[in-house]
Every structure is written in C-alpha cells, then in structure tokens.
Amino acid sequence: MTLAERLAAYLTRTRGEPTFVENLARISGGASRETYRFDAVTQGGRQGLILRRDPPGSLIETDRRLEFLAIRSFVGKGVAAPEAIVLEEDGAELERPFFIMGRVDGGTAASPFAVDPYGRHAKAVGERFFSILGGIAAEPLKGLPITQAAPRPHPEDCWRRELDYWSGVALTDEQHPQPIVRAAIRRLRRKPPPPPARIAVVHGDYRSGNFLHDGAGAILAVLDWEMAHLGDPLEDVAWAMDPLWSHPGDGRISGMIPRDEGLATWRRASGLTIDEGALAWWSLFASVKAQAIWISSAKAWRDGGFAEPILALSGWYTARRQDEILAERLLAMDTA
Amino acid sequence: MTPSLPDILMGQVVALSAPLPPEAAGDYAAGRAAILAMLAMFAAQEAERGFAARLWENGALRVLFGRAAQAFDGELDGRLAAAAAGADDDFSLSALDRTNADLRRLLIALHEAAEQRGDATLDRRILALYQAMAKARRLDLPPTP
Numbered sequence A: 001m002t003l004a005e006r007l008a009a010y011l012t013r014t015r016g017e018p019t020f021v022e023n024l025a026r027i028s029g030g031a032s033r034e035t036y037r038f039d040a041v042t043q044g045g046r047q048g049l050i051l052r053r054d055p056p057g058s059l060i061e062t063d064r065r066l067e068f069l070a071i072r073s074f075v076g077k078g079v080a081a082p083e084a085i086v087l088e089e090d091g092a093e094l095e096r097p098f099f100i101m102g103r104v105d106g107g108t109a110a111s112p113f114a115v116d117p118y119g120r121h122a123k124a125v126g127e128r129f130f131s132i133l134g135g136i137a138a139e140p141l142k143g144l145p146i147t148q149a150a151p152r153p154h155p156e157d158c159w160r161r162e163l164d165y166w167s168g169v170a171l172t173d174e175q176h177p178q179p180i181v182r183a184a185i186r187r188l189r190r191k192p193p194p195p196p197a198r199i200a201v202v203h204g205d206y207r208s209g210n211f212l213h214d215g216a217g218a219i220l221a222v223l224d225w226e227m228a229h230l231g232d233p234l235e236d237v238a239w240a241m242d243p244l245w246s247h248p249g250d251g252r253i254s255g256m257i258p259r260d261e262g263l264a265t266w267r268r269a270s271g272l273t274i275d276e277g278a279l280a281w282w283s284l285f286a287s288v289k290a291q292a293i294w295i296s297s298a299k300a301w302r303d304g305g306f307a308e309p310i311l312a313l314s315g316w317y318t319a320r321r322q323d324e325i326l327a328e329r330l331l332a333m334d335t336a
Numbered sequence B: 001m002t003p004s005l006p007d008i009l010m011g012q013v014v015a016l017s018a019p020l021p022p023e024a025a026g027d028y029a030a031g032r033a034a035i036l037a038m039l040a041m042f043a044a045q046e047a048e049r050g051f052a053a054r055l056w057e058n059g060a061l062r063v064l065f066g067r068a069a070q071a072f073d074g075e076l077d078g079r080l081a082a083a084a085a086g087a088d089d090d091f092s093l094s095a096l097d098r099t100n101a102d103l104r105r106l107l108i109a110l111h112e113a114a115e116q117r118g119d120a121t122l123d124r125r126i127l128a129l130y131q132a133m134a135k136a137r138r139l140d141l142p143p144t145p
Helices: A003-015 A064-073 A119-138 A155-173 A179-190 A234-240 A259-270 A276-303 A309-335 B005-017 B027-069 B074-084 B093-116 B120-136
Strands: A020-027 A034-042 A045-053 A084-088 A098-102 A200-202 A211-213 A219-222 A229-231
Touching: A003 A020, A003 A034, A020 B027, A064 A084, A064 A098, A119 A200, A119 A211, A119 A219, A119 A234, A119 A259, A155 A179, A155 A229, A155 A276, A179 A276, A179 A309, A179 B093, A179 B120, A234 A259, A234 A276, A276 A309, A309 B005, A309 B027, A309 B120, B005 B027, B005 B093, B027 B074, B027 B093, B027 B120, B074 B093, B093 B120
Parallel strands: none
Antiparallel strands: A020 A034, A034 A045, A045 A098, A084 A098, A200 A229, A211 A219
C-alpha cells in the first residue's frame, strides 16, 4: 500500500466514516520528522492537514509527544500555534509514530539563505516575531499540556541541563576532533549564567524559517516545536539571534529588525528584563547547541548511507559557518 | 573535517540514483535538487581550497606546538615536541585529515592545559588560531534572493 492508502485506512478507521486522502505531498519541515501536507476528504467536506511522521533515522532525537503537547499548549493563545489533532505513538497503519496537525494555508517560510526574506515588511514581521516569543515566555505554566511531558527544572539547573545534553551530543557524535566547540563548552562550564527570573516554555528552535508569514507582515503559524522544553526563556532569545540565521553585515536579526528593537519588543511582551551577561552565556550556548546538531547531522548522513542531502548540507556548510561564529564569539568574550 | 569531499560526491551519486516515492515529487523534490546543486557548488570550492586549508592548518598547529613545548613539562612537552617535528608527506585528502585529527587532538589537550594553568597569552593565541582555522575552511554562500 502507498502512504496515501495507509493514511486513508487509518483515518477511515478512527473517524468511523470513509475518508479519502488527496494531494499528499512531502514538504520540507523540520529535520527530525517527515512532513506531508494532504487533504482528508469525506462526504462532509475537505480538511487541509499536516502529517508529521518519524523517519527511519533522525537528525535530532526528539519526543514526538512533547512536540504534540507543546503545540497544543499554545492553540488560541495568540502565538500562532497550529491545531494539534491526533498523536499515534505506536504508528498504527503508518508503521512509524506520527501525529496530525491542522494545516495553515496561504503562508510561506523564509529560506535561511535569502538575503532579504521579508522585504518592506521586515519591521512588521520582526516586531511580531519577538512579540510572539515574548508571549511564549509569558505564558503561565499551570495547566499547560506540555507540563504533562516536560520536566520542570530548578532555576539553578536550567543551564546545566541544556549544556550537559547538547555537549553530550557534540562529543558523542564528533567524527573529526572539534577543538572550537570543545573550547566553547569548557568556557560555558567555567562561567555559568544566573538563574532565570522564572521558568517558561522554551520553543527550542524559534528562528527565521520556522514560521509561516503571509508576505504582508503577518505571522500565520509558528512551526517546528520538536525541541520544546521548560527552561530559561533567554535560551530562545539567544537562539533566535544566532548570527547563523542572518547575513553577515546586514545589521538586522534574520533580515527583520535590529537587535535592540527585537529585545525591546520581547521585554514588553514577556514582562521580563534581560541580564546581558546571562544573554551572552545563552548566545554562546546557542552556537554550541547548533554545532552539536550539525555534528550529529554529519554522523546521521554517513550512518544513513548518504541518502538525505539536507543532512550533508547541515553537517558541512552549516557546521563550518558555525565554527566561524563560535571562534568569533570566543575571541570577543576573551577580549571583553 | 567531516563530511569529506569524497563523501559529498558519493552522496550526490546516492541521492541522484535513488528514486523518490510519488508523494515526494513536487516541492520536496525541487528543494532536494536545490540542496544538491548547493552541495556541488561547495564541492567546487573545497576542491580548489581544501588541500591548501589542511596543509596550512597542519603547519600552523606544528608551529604553535613548537613554541608551546618549551613552556610545558612532562608528557605533554614530549608530545608537543614530537608533533612539531612532523611533516605532511602524503598529500591525499584522507592522509591530511588523519594527520589533522591527531594534531587537533593535541591542540585540545594543549588548550585545556593552558586554561588549567591560567596561561592567558597561550589561551589567546589559541583562540586567534581557532578563528584563522575556521576562516581557512569556510565555504562561501553567494547571496540568494
């Protein structure tokens, strides 16, 4: 059976009515799951949906239940999360674990390689981008679905938990000695940041390219919640501003707005202040985490028989660019 | 560095030879083709500059080790001196990478030792070298609309 036929069989069984799958098409969408768009067609009408299925091998080992619950935590709360519909952890008819979300039509995700991805709407997109991120940080945890799956760290432990995990990924998956990221890891351990003012939901991959915009300044959906967790909200701010997502010399965060404007918007939306020392720590951490992902990507590409070109691009070009960023940051911190 | 240029080229063969399922046609296939094109562009840069970058890095590390060897005692001193006296005599990418891996492991040990003894001068010299190493291996992405 084709994937479309298996998906139709699943929907027919679970919905209790004949359901046909039309226009099934794989799309790019996150590196850790296969993503497909499709229409579910019944006598009652047509529904646009997204399928996220575990691949045979994955760039990042992430918890699909956590991703599902993270999305569900923010539906209808002004942060443009799509509707989380159903989660099948045993894979059912699709053989591998998956979940289905509502589809947001009419938007596009910016290419990470585009020089001016938002054109004359850059300021509006940037303000909305940091406003949504502040909204995620401001959301009270009590009763949020994500708290069913995500452990709540002690504020003093936020940095250590993240650094332990991502440095472990980098060191375990390293195939050629990586002195630059190792030096950054040691630096982070020597000078940890202060604890956050409060524990918040951290999206984990909040950046340009991971949201849909309408081409006129509005953000329609925030995507790729697969690394969501609870922690220090500055982690997301630092990740969103990593130079990797911006063109050198542009002066704006991901072609949107200048750093200071973005941070001011985030402060207003989150109700939080920003400790610049803490932000510097999380910024270096963001580059370490990113490099860990690229190192892991290179290993996954090799282990997977060179099948997925995106893993090669991440593990090669992106890893080398990240090394430049890490080296610049280490030298700048040493000078400061 | 990983992946190596032969890996990248072998990956092109694998990716272009394997048929995609029907549901992967369209936008996904177009995006995949764009990535393969980008990888080919970077492979051209690596073919032009990759050998020189490795030779330069290996040489720069040996110079660093030669200077640092006098300042350290014991086992590290001997390893630094031995590495500093080495030379590249096999100019295949795989041989240069094997040598580079050994030298980089020693660089990591040297940097850790410099940090432990609080040697700010050597620490800064190594950080500056990291920047030069990263720059030498960069792959240039032309502006895209």
